[in-house]
Amino acid sequence: MNDKLEKYLQKALKFISIRPRSQKEILDYLKRKIPRNLKLRNLVLKNLERLDLVDDQAFVLWWLDQRNSFRPKGKRALLQELRQKGIERELVENLLADLDELPLARRVALKKIKILSKLPYLERKQKLSAFLARRGFGWSIISKILDEMVEKE
Numbered sequence: 001m002n003d004k005l006e007k008y009l010q011k012a013l014k015f016i017s018i019r020p021r022s023q024k025e026i027l028d029y030l031k032r033k034i035p036r037n038l039k040l041r042n043l044v045l046k047n048l049e050r051l052d053l054v055d056d057q058a059f060v061l062w063w064l065d066q067r068n069s070f071r072p073k074g075k076r077a078l079l080q081e082l083r084q085k086g087i088e089r090e091l092v093e094n095l096l097a098d099l100d101e102l103p104l105a106r107r108v109a110l111k112k113i114k115i116l117s118k119l120p121y122l123e124r125k126q127k128l129s130a131f132l133a134r135r136g137f138g139w140s141i142i143s144k145i146l147d148e149m150v151e152k153e
Contacts, residue, residue, distance in 0.1 A: 008034055008044045016053055020062045023054050024086020056087050060095050072104035077136020102144060105137045109145045125150045 008030070015021065015029050026048065030041045048054050060082060067073055073081070075096050082092045112131050116124045125146055132142045 004037075004040060005043055005047070008040065009047050012044055012048055013053075016048070020059045022056055022059045022082075022085040022087055026054060027086075056091060057095070059085070060087055060092060064095065064099070068104060072108050072135070074101050074105065074132075074136030074138060074141065075099060076138065080136070101137055101141050105132055105135075105141045105145050106148070108132065108135055109149055113149050121150065 011033060012026065012030065016026065021029075026045065027041075030044055034041045034044070045054065063082060063085070064078065067078060067081075078096060078099075079089070079092050083089060109128060109132060112128060113124075116127055119127065128150060129142050129146060132145060133139075137145075
């Protein structure tokens with residue numbers, strides 16, 4: 001049993017070393033790698049927890065930092081993504097409470113508005129608002145961005 005435990009612990013460590021993972025992601029990975037041995041799966045997970053490698057709050061903070069740096073999204077989209085990763089709604093909502101969406105939406109919109117600049121006013125406004133909505137921004141943020149960025153002809 002110790003050889004198997006060590007083998008799967010090493011596999012799990014390699015999986016986690018690529019990027020931080022949520023507890024659900026780790027469990028799903030272990031279920032794929034160890035489909036029939038619940039006891040071994042639990043041992044591997046307990047060892048990872050003992051090494052402080054299973055921390056959903058740290059994962060959420062990392063995820064938010066990555067999203068804000070590389071592909072900003074609104075609170076709704078972030079909440080949905082993190083819920084899919086198995087993070088509790090309450091934890092996500094607490095960590096998203098301080099997120100200021102306006103600068104993120106502005107940054108996203110600045111890139112998109114360049115592409116839309118040749119379009120007529122109404123089409124530009126419609127496409128930018130749809131784009132921001134798909135990125136998870138609420139209407140209050142979208143309307144502020146539209147007022148700031150979409151120039152009337």
